Amino acid sequence: MNISFSWLKDYVDMGSMTPEQLDDLLTFSGLEVDGMEKVESIKGGLEHVVIAQVLTCVPHPNSDHLHVTTVDVGGERPLNIVCGAPNVAAGQKVVCAQIGTKIYTSDTEFYEIKKGKLRGEVSEGMLCAADELQLGSDHDGIMVLPDDAPVGMPAKDYFGVDDDHMLEVAITANRMDACSHIGVARDVVAVRNTREGTNLHIQWPEVDNFDASATTPDADKAICVTVEEPELCLRYTGITIRNVEVKDSPEWLQKRLRTVGLRPINNVVDITNFILMEVGQPLHAFDADKIEGNHVIVKRLAQGTKFVTLDGVERELDARDLMICNEKEGMCIAGVFGGEKSGVTHATKNIFIESAYFNPVSMRKTSQRHGLKTDASYRYERGCDPNITEWALRRAVKLVKELAGGEICGQMVDIYPTPITKPTVEVNFRRMFDLIGQDIPIDKVRTALVSLNIEIEHEDNEGMTLRVPTMKCDVTRECDIVEEIMRIYGYNNIHFDEHFSSCTSHGVKPNPNRLKNAVSDYLSDNGFCEIMNNSLTKSEYYENNPDFDTARNVAILNPLSKELNVMRQTLLYSGLECIVRNINYKVADQKLYEFGRIYRLNPSAQADAAVTTKYEEEQHLAIFTTGMQIAENWKIVASPTDVYYLKAYVMNILHRMRVNMKQYDIKPATEKYYAEGIAFVNRENGKTIATLGRLSRATLKAMDCKQEVFYADLNWDLLIKHYPKKEVLYAEVPKFPSVRRDLALLLAKNVNFADIERVAYASEKKLLRSVSLFDVYEGKGIAADMKSYAVSFILQDADKTLTDKQVEAVMAKIQKNLETQLGARLRS
Numbered sequence: 001m002n003i004s005f006s007w008l009k010d011y012v013d014m015g016s017m018t019p020e021q022l023d024d025l026l027t028f029s030g031l032e033v034d035g036m037e038k039v040e041s042i043k044g045g046l047e048h049v050v051i052a053q054v055l056t057c058v059p060h061p062n063s064d065h066l067h068v069t070t071v072d073v074g075g076e077r078p079l080n081i082v083c084g085a086p087n088v089a090a091g092q093k094v095v096c097a098q099i100g101t102k103i104y105t106s107d108t109e110f111y112e113i114k115k116g117k118l119r120g121e122v123s124e125g126m127l128c129a130a131d132e133l134q135l136g137s138d139h140d141g142i143m144v145l146p147d148d149a150p151v152g153m154p155a156k157d158y159f160g161v162d163d164d165h166m167l168e169v170a171i172t173a174n175r176m177d178a179c180s181h182i183g184v185a186r187d188v189v190a191v192r193n194t195r196e197g198t199n200l201h202i203q204w205p206e207v208d209n210f211d212a213s214a215t216t217p218d219a220d221k222a223i224c225v226t227v228e229e230p231e232l233c234l235r236y237t238g239i240t241i242r243n244v245e246v247k248d249s250p251e252w253l254q255k256r257l258r259t260v261g262l263r264p265i266n267n268v269v270d271i272t273n274f275i276l277m278e279v280g281q282p283l284h285a286f287d288a289d290k291i292e293g294n295h296v297i298v299k300r301l302a303q304g305t306k307f308v309t310l311d312g313v314e315r316e317l318d319a320r321d322l323m324i325c326n327e328k329e330g331m332c333i334a335g336v337f338g339g340e341k342s343g344v345t346h347a348t349k350n351i352f353i354e355s356a357y358f359n360p361v362s363m364r365k366t367s368q369r370h371g372l373k374t375d376a377s378y379r380y381e382r383g384c385d386p387n388i389t390e391w392a393l394r395r396a397v398k399l400v401k402e403l404a405g406g407e408i409c410g411q412m413v414d415i416y417p418t419p420i421t422k423p424t425v426e427v428n429f430r431r432m433f434d435l436i437g438q439d440i441p442i443d444k445v446r447t448a449l450v451s452l453n454i455e456i457e458h459e460d461n462e463g464m465t466l467r468v469p470t471m472k473c474d475v476t477r478e479c480d481i482v483e484e485i486m487r488i489y490g491y492n493n494i495h496f497d498e499h500f501s502s503c504t505s506h507g508v509k510p511n512p513n514r515l516k517n518a519v520s521d522y523l524s525d526n527g528f529c530e531i532m533n534n535s536l537t538k539s540e541y542y543e544n545n546p547d548f549d550t551a552r553n554v555a556i557l558n559p560l561s562k563e564l565n566v567m568r569q570t571l572l573y574s575g576l577e578c579i580v581r582n583i584n585y586k587v588a589d590q591k592l593y594e595f596g597r598i599y600r601l602n603p604s605a606q607a608d609a610a611v612t613t614k615y616e617e618e619q620h621l622a623i624f625t626t627g628m629q630i631a632e633n634w635k636i637v638a639s640p641t642d643v644y645y646l647k648a649y650v651m652n653i654l655h656r657m658r659v660n661m662k663q664y665d666i667k668p669a670t671e672k673y674y675a676e677g678i679a680f681v682n683r684e685n686g687k688t689i690a691t692l693g694r695l696s697r698a699t700l701k702a703m704d705c706k707q708e709v710f711y712a713d714l715n716w717d718l719l720i721k722h723y724p725k726k727e728v729l730y731a732e733v734p735k736f737p738s739v740r741r742d743l744a745l746l747l748a749k750n751v752n753f754a755d756i757e758r759v760a761y762a763s764e765k766k767l768l769r770s771v772s773l774f775d776v777y778e779g780k781g782i783a784a785d786m787k788s789y790a791v792s793f794i795l796q797d798a799d800k801t802l803t804d805k806q807v808e809a810v811m812a813k814i815q816k817n818l819e820t821q822l823g824a825r826l827r828s
Contacts, residue, residue: 002260003184004039005165007277011185011203019165022188026169029191030487031178035168039259042134042161043104048113049133049155050074051145052096057089062119071096071125074152082123087141093149094142095133097126104134135159164259174474176382180280183471190451190488194444200451205278207394208401212412218242222410223291223352228299232322233334235357235416236298237389239397240288242350244268244406253403262375268344268351271399273375280471281355281384281392282376284324284332286342288350293327296352301330308340309333309372321366322358335363335380337372350409351400355393357386357420368558385471386420420470422455427481428463435482437494448488454481510723516595516716519621519653526649528591528623533574535597536564541573546672552600554615567599571622572673572711576695576703579626588707589627591641595716596620623649623692623712643676643694646710650692654680657719658728662761664689666754673699674711689722690714738769738796741811743818744827745789746782751822756791759821763814767802769794788827 005019023033052073060066060082067088070078073096097103101113115124130136130143149158169184177183182202189200222240227233246266253274254264260277264270272283303319307330322334331342335358344351364381367373400406433439449456455467468475475484520530536556542548548569559565568574571594582590597619605614625641632638663684669677669691677693692712700709753773760771775790782788793814795807818824
């Protein structure tokens with residue numbers, strides 16, 4: 001929100017405070033200033049431009065239309081200036097742009113006055129026309145001033161050019177009370193009274209104190225109001241004013257609005273915008289003659305009703321949108337945007353001004369549905385002050401009478417069936433000081449609260465009973481009051497004890513964060529880059545997708561866009577989005593990983609079940625590889641990444657997580673997004689701890705990815721859950737030698753190495769130390785449906801040296817079980 005420094009002075013005595021000091025004060029009291037800009041009513045501020053007098057004026061010897069002049073600018077000597085204006089003459093008081101002056105031709109473009117020669121004659125400045133200095137539109141000749149214009153006086157002083165500073169204040173969602181100049185002034189008053197001991201007060205502007213219950217002779221012409229949706233429109237205030245003169249606003253009002261970035265339209269509309277920025281209450285002015293039946297009805301219209309807004313766009317209304325209607329049609333989307341037909345124009349003679357309080361949730365949803373973000377909706381959806389609508393309306397009446405004339409018609413309308421009262425909050429001093437971290441003077445607390453318009457209803461030695469104004473809709477608890485006191489008192493004024501205390505405690509084992517960091521370090525050290533993606537994604541990924549059930553999508557109630565309308569069920573698609581983006585940036589070789597959560601609805605949970613039962617949330621680790629394994633160099637030929645390259649990293653992670661692979665079967669992955677893949681499935685409970693494989697062409701095509709991608713998905717929660725509780729103990733190097741035996745096995749193609757491992761370890765549990773695959777062969781000499789595996793077996797006894805007889809007995813048992821269980825036979 002934009003705040004004008006000079007406008008702010010209308011409501012609080014700033015003393016000698018500079019804009020820079022105000023920046024610091026606001027930032028360190030909870031209103032962060034994102035930027036500050038100097039604003040001038042005339043671009044460039046007429047710097048180096050002075051009032052001057054033409055002393056001599058003679059024709060230019062080398063031109064039939066130029067003149068050579070000497071000009072007194074109040075300096076040590078007159079300046080020689082060549083002028084082409086037809087009306088220049090000796091004795092005139094003029095406006096002179098000296099060397100260094102910037103003449104703006106637009107908001108960003110300018111040319112600088114420099115010393116030079118025009119057809120052989122020296123020129124040390126320029127005599128200016130009105131339009132060249134943005135002082136008017138006349139360009140028929142130079143500006144000629146009255147004879148009493150003081151020579152040498154800066155033009156910005158003579159013409160009253162105002163300098164201002166515009167501060168861009170970042171308003172958080174809970175600070176609706178600061179969405180206006182008076183709101184910011186209130187914080188200035190509170191901070192200075194509390195920290196500096198001043199006795200400042202808000203200087204409230206004047207309003208029209210008309211009798212709200214009084215009627216007028218032409219009351220039958222006044223607009224009447226009916227509110228059919230009191231739960232959406234909690235208060236509606238309005239008044240009819242007749243015989244107004246709609247015209248351009250006076251210069252002071254236009255300047256105010258331009259400074260904060262608003263475009264002046266006409267005096268009536270500008271008044272509503274002025275009050276919006278002044279006190280934070282949105283107003284809307286209707287052309288009363290365009291209100292059919294002299295009747296305003298606050299209601300909802302049928303689904304699909306067409307409505308043309310002020311910007312000329314035809315919009316389709318939702319049945320949940322609140323509308324301001326007349327007896328025939330809608331006139332305005334309540335609290336969001338006006339209609340094309342009912343607005344105030346220069347032809348308007350009678351107006352109806354609305355000042356209302358609408359349901360913030362309804363306003364936010366309507367604004368999002370139509371993609372309309374206006375100054376009014378910005379405030380309504382954050383919660384305006386329901387008890388300032390009448391004050392704002394009276395302020396509008398006063399300004400309308402002053403700037404547009406007219407008189408009140410009928411009574412003021414104020415429909416407020418259930419008044420919103422100030423909430424009561426109990427504050428205990430001891431709890432407050434504990435939250436703050438130190439005791440602070442009670443008189444400082446009292447000053448801060450009173451300056452913020454928080455009423456102290458009762459106070460004793462234990463604490464206070466407070467009544468919080470309705471403008472602070474977020475302040476409802478004791479901790480909220482403490483926060484208000486703290487930001488006014490100043491967080492920098494809280495002193496921290498240099499004494500440091502610590503205690504020892506036994507951490508939870510295993511430590512999930514330590515394990516996560518260990519795996520992250522391993523992957524990062526091996527060239528992987530960590531990515532972090534949004535947990536929100538688009539439902540389109542899960543529609544007609546055999547791997548995911550759309551009924552389990554966790555949908556967002558009011559999504560920002562269709563691209564972010566559900567919580568993700570997998571890390572796959574957000575990772576692929578990242579890969580595709582990098583490929584488009586010509587980064588083809590990528591190794592990525594992400595720790596992230598996935599979310600699903602629990603299909604067996606009841607509708608009224610607790611959140612922890614209704615939703616499922618798991619943390620997973622996703623790993624992606626694509627492109628080349630390593631960059632090409634003189635010694636190593638670059639080779640593309642493949643599923644075995646990815647599997648090596650996955651196996652190392654499982655080893656680091658102390659997963660006992662003997663408890664897992666390696667089976668074909670069932671996910672359709674894999675062209676080929678494997679899954680590590682626990683034999684006891686059937687749960688899959690990890691999957692990996694090459695993504696299918698269909699999956700990649702849907703993501704517009706034109707190169708192969710290999711993907712692994714590890715269930716991190718399961719890895720943590722099954723992490724062994726026992727510490728790893730040191731074991732000395734065996735004293736007795738190991739024995740290696742190799743078998744060349746012929747197997748069916750559907751048998752994999754994991755099956756061989758499983759059978760081997762089941763055959764010999766004591767002496768078999770490891771099983772390794774060191775060669776695979778398919779082709780000549782092997783049947784088409786067969787393959788050859790060369791497998792090594794390492795046997796070792798920790799207590800003695802193995803004999804040949806023991807080794808042969810073990811190998812015979814393993815060979816027999818491989819033959820009977822897997823159909824293997826020795827290759828000759």
